Amino acid sequence: MDFNLTEEQIMIQQAARDYAERELIQDVSERDAKAEYPTQHIKNIAELGFLGMMVDPAYDGGGMDTISYALAIEEFSKIDSSVSVIMSVQNSLVNYGLDKYGTHEQKEKYLKALARGEAIGAFLLSEPEAGSDATMQRTTAVDKGDHYLLNGTKNWITSANAASYYLVIAQSQPEMGHKGINVLIVEKESSGISLGPHEDKMGMRSSDTHSVMFQDVKVPKENRIGEEGFGFSFAMKTLEGGRIGIAAQATGIATGALERSIKYSKERKAFGKPIGNHQAIGFKLSDMAVKVEAARNFVLKAAWLKDNNMPFGVASAMAKQYAADIAMEVTTEAVQIHGGYGYVKEYHVERLMREAKLTQIYEGTSEIQKIVISRSLLQD
């Protein structure tokens, strides 16, 4: 077993850390307060290649492994998860899905621009009535010969406004249940698409989240990914990989909170000594560090399995559930360690706590991950 990162992985980790510490930190609180989209940062990280990290270089991607990607997501998330969620949806849902299952023509037309980060992508699965139970798709894509006619509403869509291309999951043959579901590449500029208002979120407020309405939107047949009825399976397979991204994000949030807590525990004095020297605080730090380390190992293991073409679905569910849950615990303790200062914006830990909460919800709630894990345990 080799726990060493490669030279390239270390360089990527450092590059992400440098960008986050130098640039993201400057306006992260302001963007959070104003719920302002990080337009310039997204442009910058696109130029650095962070939006197409794992895509095949033949389609203008970086050709990097999942470990590198997880390390980069973790570094960005230590400071700013609004940026890292945009990056995560782009890399591990949209690009991965197209790269793995798209045709050459689809990749030429859509993936190249996405991999270069010149176009942003969004992944549209959730609906007002279909969240955890994604089989209950009400959005329909009716076969009209040379095109599908798309109708329905998607909810909670990250990058809905910024994106040029959507991957939309929709029901084409309701009588076949989830086997009738398709996945279509939809250009946002198509007529019949409208957006709901920007969601006023608890955290990751600088990422843009909207509902998306489709009314008689024509989608050419050649924009279907995979065979007829492949949509549900596509969504589940992509989300397996996506969970590594969110697990890395949660690990980053927890790490950021831990690092800030260690620093603060050395500086802040109470009863004549640094608070870290009070065992109650020292032990909190110790518990936090153990959890963060375990979460990171989970993430890297899942990424390693994926990179080595081994089944990684259960590992990524474990990583996501554990990392998200400990991110919530660790950030809550970080606020506690900071006392009153933790409850105000200046020290960032209250924001990290708000961000952590989302990692337990999207791309499969913690409860859903437990269903995935327990099913695999009970399978004969």
Next chain:
Amino acid sequence: MKILICLSNVPDTTTKVKFTGDNTAFDKTGVQWIINPWDELALTRALEIKEASGGAISSVTVATVGGTEVEPTMRKGLAIGADDAIRIDADPKDAYYVAAQLAEVAKDFDIVMAGIEASDYNGSAVGGMLAEFLNVPSVSSVSGMNVEGGNVTVTREIDGGSEKVGVEAPFVAVVQKGITKEPRIPAMRGIMMARKKPLKVVPAVEVEALTEFATYELPEPKAACKMVDADNVRELVDLLKNEAKAL
């Protein structure tokens, strides 16, 4: 025109420095190595100049004196954007020795940039010595550089302000902060390309080092801060005079 960056491999600035062998050697275990910050700025500026030169600057090369262990740091230079790299296979003993080694390589270049110092030994000697070996002008404290149509102007920091100097290549620029805003972050593409770019290894030339390190000492640990009551000026003056010996 061709630019050479003298790139030194130094411990990360947050390294907890320790010594071994009865304080005669720096303990390298567990140390994270980086490009010397001034060299990284020089490299960044060189690339900016090259990109704006419309082909007038044909290449930017990095050169390092060191064993194979410096290659990851050199590849970081390649990832940032240098075209090729030259490693001079020798243990960097002292500034004179390093300058002599670099001179062998640097004679083929028009503009040679060296950091004002390296963040490990802070010797501030290599750049000047290198110019002397090459018998070319050296410009010190360079905080800006422009190349236009083959004419090079550099900005130097001087007491109370700065001056602009025209220089004729070949020359050595000893670079300090301000030469560019921030070191460039390598793009993913650059990182993946780094191993594919040429990294040439050349043998050392025979020179004697002029100095050798006898022993090292760590600075005294910082004393804890003493609080004096705001009303108690007498005690403050007494402490400043007799304990801190600052008055």
